[in-house]
Amino acid sequence: MYKDKFVSVIIAAAGQGKRMNSKVNKQYLKLCNKPVLAHTIDIFEKCSWVDEIIVVTHSNEIEYCKENVIKVYGFKKVIRVIAGGSTRQESVFNGLKSVDKRCSIVMIHDGARPFIREEYILNSIDEAVKYKAVGIGVYVKDTIKVVDEDGYIVNTPDRKFLWAIQTPQTFDYDLLMKAYEKAIKEGFLGTDDTSLVERINQKVKMIMGSYDNIKITTPEDLYIGEAILKSREN
Ligand SMILES: Nc1ccn([C@@H]2O[C@H](COP(=O)(O)OP(=O)(O)OP(=O)(O)O)[C@@H](O)[C@H]2O)c(=O)n1
Numbered sequence: 001m002y003k004d005k006f007v008s009v010i011i012a013a014a015g016q017g018k019r020m021n022s023k024v025n026k027q028y029l030k031l032c033n034k035p036v037l038a039h040t041i042d043i044f045e046k047c048s049w050v051d052e053i054i055v056v057t058h059s060n061e062i063e064y065c066k067e068n069v070i071k072v073y074g075f076k077k078v079i080r081v082i083a084g085g086s087t088r089q090e091s092v093f094n095g096l097k098s099v100d101k102r103c104s105i106v107m108i109h110d111g112a113r114p115f116i117r118e119e120y121i122l123n124s125i126d127e128a129v130k131y132k133a134v135g136i137g138v139y140v141k142d143t144i145k146v147v148d149e150d151g152y153i154v155n156t157p158d159r160k161f162l163w164a165i166q167t168p169q170t171f172d173y174d175l176l177m178k179a180y181e182k183a184i185k186e187g188f189l190g191t192d193d194t195s196l197v198e199r200i201n202q203k204v205k206m207i208m209g210s211y212d213n214i215k216i217t218t219p220e221d222l223y224i225g226e227a228i229l230k231s232r233e234n
């Protein structure tokens with residue numbers, strides 16, 4: 001098992017949470033009395049392989065985040081809370097530009113994914129040292145259809161090759177920077193980080209995650225989330 005490289009974690013928490021349809025941004029909604037974002041940061045804060053954490057939040061929420069999350073929960077590894085952009089990609093890029101000079105491995109995680117467990121973080125870092133680019137996910141449970149604009153099925157991809165990708169996604173820092181710079185130059189916009197690395201013809205290793213590493217996206221995820229937390233209490 002590895003540990004001689006500097007590991008930076010970028011937590012992307014600058015979205016607007018439109019699908020949650022709530023007045024309070026979803027990262028600051030409470031699950032078992034603690035903000036979603038605080039649950040997320042807590043897991044990385046406690047992980048001994050993580051050297052620094054950068055939280056990217058909406059420019060209007062920087063002070064709120066510092067006061068109500070970083071200060072209240074005493075997170076020491078959060079060295080910076082910075083403003084995100086209008087897309088997740090832009091937010092992550094802002095984070096990438098502000099890591100410590102020693103950063104060798106960078107891990108990108110959604111602020112809205114508060115149930116990742118430490119064993120998956122350690123495994124991702126280990127594998128990133130070997131493979132330079134690592135995604136985490138699960139096999140899809142449903143049969144997936146490709147449907148055309150008129151609502152007709154085009155085809156049914158073989159499920160054994162289909163994964164639902166999650167975060168954290170973990171990379172050699174220089175490699176991810178190169179992928180981001182190319183995507184920006186060429187106007188490519190991806191919904192995750194591995195898709196940018198795929199474009200520079202770098203193989204990305206997929207590792208198995210867990211079905212409970214859900215992203216808080218729509219209102220029912222809040223009660224599913226509370227159930228996940230309660231199931232871990234003992
Ligand atoms: N401009 C953005 C958009 C998204 N994110 C972050 O990326 C993660 C995954 O995005 P998603 O769940 O799609 O969040 P939102 O964009 O906030 O959700 P919605 O699409 O419902 O508005 C979230 O932690 C979100 O805060 C971000 O940092 N900056």
Ligand SMILES: C[C@](O)(CO)[C@H](O)COP(=O)(O)O
Pocket residue numbers: 088110165166167191192193215217
């Ligand atoms: C990286 C990601 O979590 C992949 O599932 C992504 O951020 C999800 O955002 P989405 O646009 O809501 O799928």
